[in-house]
Amino acid sequence: MSDVQSWIKETVTTNPVVLFMKGTAQFPQCGFSGRAIQIIKSCGVENLVTINVLEDAAVRQGIKDFSNWPTIPQLYVKGEFIGGSDIMNEMFESGEMQALLKA
Template sequence: MNDVQQRIDDLVKNNRVVLFMKGTAQFPMCGFSGRAIQILKACGASDLKTFNVLEDEGVRQGIKEYANWPTIPQLYIKGEFVGGSDIMMEMYEAGELQALLGAE
């Protein structure tokens, strides 16, 4: 595992909820990242850690390889890859994301 992959792995495993996104929770830099934040807020995710991939090109590319998932944002809960914005919305609408986050 290279240095970038190790950094990503540490973030994923040492934080209960991690969202790799474009921008920040306060200022998302793409619509999909903004939607992901709104979904997580609606679920009451209080222990959310975000990582702005626009500030680190290595992580921006490395996260795509880490989960073998081509797009950003990417959500991880308890060390497991959940998915991107569309999957998060589907899970939210079905009540699955709230259950996974323990918000219900």
């Protein structure tokens, strides 16, 4: 396992909610990342950790390899990969996301 993979694993397992995104929570750099932040905030999550993948090419590629998922953003809850923006949106609309993030 590479240093980047080790760092990603440690980050997602030591923080309850982690979003790998383009940009920051304050300034998302893509619409999908912006939507992901809106969903998480509307669920009342306060201890969100965001990782700006645009700051580090190794992390940007590393998270895709880690999850075997080709797109950003990527949400992790309690170390488990949940999905990207579309999956988050579907879960939010069904009420699953709220339940997951309140648990």
